[in-house]
Amino acid sequence: MPAPIRLRELIRTIRTARTQAEEREMIQKECAAIRSSFREEDNTYRCRNVAKLLYMHMLGYPAHFGQLECLKLIASQKFTDKRIGYLGAMLLLDERQDVHLLMTNCIKNDLNHSTQYVQGLALCTLGCMGSSEMCRDLAGEVEKLLKTSNSYLRKKAALCAVHVIRKVPELMEMFLPATKNLLSEKNHGVLHTSVVLLTEMCERSPDMLSHFRKNEKLVPQLVRILKNLIMSGYSPEHDVSGISDPFLQVRILRLLRILGKGDDDSSEAMNDILAQVATNTETSKNVGNAILYETVLTIMDIKSESGLRVLAINILGRFLLNNDKNIRYVALTSLLKTVQTDHNAVQRHRSTIVDCLKDLDVSIKRRAMELSFALVNGNNIRGMMKELLYFLDSCDPDFKADCASGIFLAAEKYAPSKRWHIDTIMRVLTTAGSYVRDDSVPNLIQLITNSVEMHAYTVQRLYKALLDDISQQPLVQVASWCIGEYGDLLVSGQCEEEEPIQVSEDEVLDVLEGLLVSNLSTPVTRGYSLTAIMKLSTRFSSLNRIKKVVSIYGSSIDVELQQRAVEYNALFKKYDHMRSALLERMPIMEKTATNGPAEIVQTNGETDSTILDTKHLPNITQPASQANDLLDLLGGNDVVPVIQTTVPTKPASAGGELLDLLGDLSLTGGPTPTPAPSVPMSQPPFLLDGLTSQPLFNDIAAVIPPMTAYNKNGLKIEFTFERSNPNPNIAVITIHATNSTEAEMTEFVFQAAVPKTFQLQLLSPSSNVVPALNQGSVTQVIRVLNPQKQQLRMRIKLTYTHKGSPVQDLAEVNNFPPQSWQ
């Protein structure tokens, strides 16, 4: 059998292959040869064969059949064999294979070998890939070697111990005695690895940390070593560009950081040396900056005095101006970490940071963007926003979504004026409209709704934007919603803020219809525009045109559009009397405290992003839809009609009501209620409290007795009470309507009104048929907000059909138990 070819020969041969197929062929041939050689248990050439196998493994070919051979090599007495064997073990074996455990004994023997280089091989292998079992078995040997005077072995043992601790943290205690005089070594290798070991121990165990702080007095020792490194003259062995052993310096600084964190004494003890390093380190090369970087991180983390902190931030500021982009990157990362705690100091470097937005490197740009958002405040908002909007224009698409969200947030927090706010939003929508997150559409709609005086201006600008470009869906959606709401302002040319444009109803309808047919519009957008067209039926006079559009879409393929169109159609035909009330102006919406700004409305079962729109849909299939013409309920001036929260399309979602907050409707009715000054924005958002929990009643702390509110002609209505859990000012009343006559009551509708100082919300009833002979009941939930804790009074109106004839009755309910409103 000829000797297997040498490693270099093989490498040369494989490299001559011109195609992947040729290479594969060569490899397969060689593998076959190697396999048979292994089978023959050839000791002489095993090393050579495994080496070849490792090369082929690196090229990506399977080499598992060599695993056992590695073990045999490790067990051999020849150094060459051991060297290749251990290398093979590190490359081919890992803890997942059971084979690796067989190494344990070999390693154990080699750890006690007479030759330090063999011991070194064993330590290295154990420290790189030793499994937990191996570590457990061999920890004792490692610990022994940690105490040897041979620095070559000691340094390796220290790092091996680090690995053992990472794998089996419980063994940490075992290495403690050996760490006693690690730092008194002169050998830099040992020093460095010891610092790493101590760092690992301190990071893992708070007990160890305090032990090293108090008992071992680690900080003074480290300070002394660091000082020597800085002060000592040129040492050729450890010098890197004029700095003595920067690796060791950086590790020491890192350990000091851990020791000083949260501890006043330690922090004080290291103050001087940190200042010294920060001021004396050469900054012309990367090495010096690496040390400064670590120093800055340490200063920021420990309890340093303010002078030192300012020094650190200034170093970072200087980094920002460095030509080396790596340094700039590192500076931005560190500033991001410190911007919360040292905000003012970082502000001083704001202009440099903003300049970094124009950097070519993607990572730097991202960091600069994040930092810029963190630095925005009331004072610099205008200037910063200019830069950020410019950045939004020119940045990569991956950034645009984050940038847009950040701009919205910043604008919301610090907008100097409503007009500026709306302008900013417009700018974002027009430049990066397609990247804006989906949840910003409802947020923006809410913002626009609440900026009442800007309605005309907003709708005008949005309309103009639509004329330019209808491809950016979020923009289109917001614009169509606004046109639907404020189309009358648009047509009447009422804008105060800028030159009002002349636009006719037909033109507006043209635009909206254009959206419906355009290929650029998504189904969601189409829904928005259809609803907008519908809303305009109460604001415009071109009813016929609108009716026509609506009826066309009644046969649309898109189910959503079809449903809307059919319902709107029905609204025209059968419920025309309700139309104006249903399509009224949206009242001011409150942001809830429980939901973040990204979720104005989270209603059970409603996932449509056009939540606000669907709330206007009457559900024709549920005749229990409460009509809004409550004006006849009004008896005196002190009674406010209830805004019925609209019926959801799914009857089961009892909690899924809209945050149709009660504006104070002017008693003369009309489509544009002005927001009530008596309803301040800071009111607790009671309507949404507990919305997400079903059932609504989860606080039975105060048991309030039920009462009979009405009992006439066989119809009895009982009220039961609960207190709403998060808000004690809210009383939750459930009405139970029962019918003792022999005929059932159909089309049963319950309405209620309360005095002005209260607010009321009526949820949907369980059904609209009250079965005869008390066989069942209709239940409905009322929520009453009573912030002034006044005596609860209510006027109720009942309508139903009994034995074929309609019945209507009004009643006052005054006998509320005191606990329900106190």
Added chain:
Amino acid sequence: MQFMLLFSRQGKLRLQKWYVPLSDKEKKKITRELVQTVLARKPKMCSFLEWRDLKIVYKRYASLYFCCAIEDQDNELITLEIIHRYVELLDKYFGSVCELDIIFNFEKAYFILDEFLLGGEAQETSKKNVLKAIEQADLLQENLDFQIRLLPAGVLSPNISSESTGLFQS
């Protein structure tokens, strides 16, 4: 450090050192993705990037990319120094090292790396000591392998970094 990879500009792996336990399949996947990501970087970009939950530090020396994955708390700038130190060691050992040296003597490259780093951390900060240890270990080997370094024929344009370009030339 979690791992170090050396690869050529064509994406061929020249050395892989893993300090975390991963299956072969995972290693292959990580290697493939990371090589792609790094090779896509433009020359003017900075040497650091975030990849998955790791920080990647890379530097190109002639035709070879040296790429390390470090953890959140590790210092990126000093990692660049570590990479540089390793190249210096290779250079001293091979005498003006080029990619070909590492291709044909990959096991030596590993041996040197294992004398410099252990478990992902530097074990010796003195260049002299690392090289001395390697020298002694080499002497221990009963078969002294004299490797003939292959020099490719032909004149190389100074702008093209090929496998025989010394790593310290730009």
